[in-house]
Amino acid sequence: MNLACFLLEIGSAPNFRPSFNFFNWQTALFGTIISALAMLFVDRFYAIGFLGILIFIFLFIHYNSPPKSWGDVSQSLIYHQVRKYLLRLKQEHVKFWRPQILLFVNDPRRQYKLIQFCNSMKKGALYILGHVIVTDDFGGSVPEARSQQAAWSKYIDFSKIKAFVNIAISPGVEWGARNIVMTSGLGGMRPNIAVLGFYNLDDFRRQPLINLSDSPTNAKGTEFHAPTSQSRNRKSFKVSEGNTMSDVLPTDSCKTEGMMSVTSYVTILEDLLLRLQINVAIAKGFEDLDFPSQDNHSKKFIDLWPIQMSAEITTA
Known part of the structure; x- marks a missing residue:
């Protein structure tokens, strides 16, 4: 629960409005870490085993189940990160x-x-x-x-x-x-x-010369x-x-x-x-054009004719 709240908060999901007065991403992250440490402290072997089973079930559902209509928190995180870094992306260096x-x-x-x-x-x-x-x-x-x-x-x-x-x-x-x-x-x-x-x-x-079609x-x-x-x-x-x-x-x-x-x-x-x-x-x-295949590893070439159109033309 703490991990889900943390991901929703850092993803800036507009439909996530917690009513807890002292809630922020720091408290959610702190609760996630404390819960994980407590689980490992009680029995580390069972904790690691159930964590592995949880990851396996998650990956199995993610790659094998058909798409569902409910929202995926990863999409919110991707949107937030893309917007954040696009704003920081400036003119690239040569x-x-x-x-x-x-x-x-x-x-x-x-x-x-x-x-x-x-x-x-x-x-x-x-x-x-x-x-x-x-x-x-x-x-x-x-x-x-x-x-x-x-x-x-x-x-x-x-x-x-x-x-x-x-x-x-x-x-x-x-x-x-x-x-x-x-x-x-x-x-x-x-x-x-x-x-x-x-x-x-x-x-x-x-x-x-004349388009005869009336369509x-x-x-x-x-x-x-x-x-x-x-x-x-x-x-x-x-x-x-x-x-x-x-x-x-x-x-x-x-x-x-x-x-x-x-x-x-x-x-x-x-x-x-x-x-x-x-x-x-x-x-x-x-x-x-013939694309390279797995059976044929011979090199192929294309013709490239560069033309500099921005050069200044001077007359004698």
């Missing part, structure tokens, strides 16, 4: 720099390998998946955004990546990308690299990764160790946006590089 990635994604099925690659590159830092819903009807798109938020969260659990999701609703893809970049992160944890897929001019040329759900949008004219296979698929897919993804039911224009793509790059001044990575060819 010595401890790490890539904090914001990846713009439209179709998680086709961009699965790029998502996994960026997850491997983040090295314990911030990783955000950004998506823009392009529409002029904000109120009508809010349910779609909430549905996609839940589907993307399930996709993260399915893919076993450590990332957050940021979905924006905007009448134009340019404004949606700006909003995502400026609002992503919290406190000192903000993305320093924006990753976009390479623009595919071949697929852009295959598009008809209201066929909205104009963006494809942050190289679009393809082939229809996506909606059959079940699952990602295995050999990079094959054989199960349905949680995001398969989400509406994907159309292909953006070349002007919009260049405008986004211009905003990111010159106005927002964030590092930009253009990804190409990741659909052919």
Whole structure:
């Protein structure tokens, strides 16, 4: 009881309001220590044995029982500590720099390998998946955004990546990308690299000059990764160790946006590089990426072309 009261007090749980006038976290901690010492003083062997049984039962229930609706005190402690240290997190020193990635994604099925690659590159830092819903009807798109938020969260659990999701609703893809970049992160944890897929001019040329579809759900949008004219296979698929897919993804039911224009793509790059001044990575060819497997330990390489955009250009 003393331990539970101590954890609730240091976790600042708003629903914990003790009526004891002399209660504080010091008295709860003192009561916990005294109770443990008294238990060991009476019979240390029985005390250690029952303590081991208690830990075993706790771990067994924690890892094997289905989730329950009652609150977990650990969530309160995690929330309190995260908020505390986020407020203390300042601008990081260049010595401890790490890539904090914001990846713009439209179709998680086709961009699965790029998502996994960026997850491997983040090295314990911030990783955000950004998506823009392009529409002029904000109120009508809010349910779609909430549905996609839940589907993307399930996709993260399915893919076993450590990332957050940021979905924006905007009448134009340019404004949606700006909003995502400026609002992503919290406190000192903000993305320093924006990753976009390479623009595919071949697929852009295959598009008809006039949209013949009258469907209201066929909205104009963006494809942050190289679009393809082939229809996506909606059959079940699952990602295995050999990079094959054989199960349905949680995001398969989400509406994907159309292909953006070349002007919009260049405008986004211009905003990111010159106005927002964030590092930009253009990804190409990741659909052919082969991830290392347990059977094949040979080294693989990728091409990286760094371009310094902030250098001053002087004329002779």
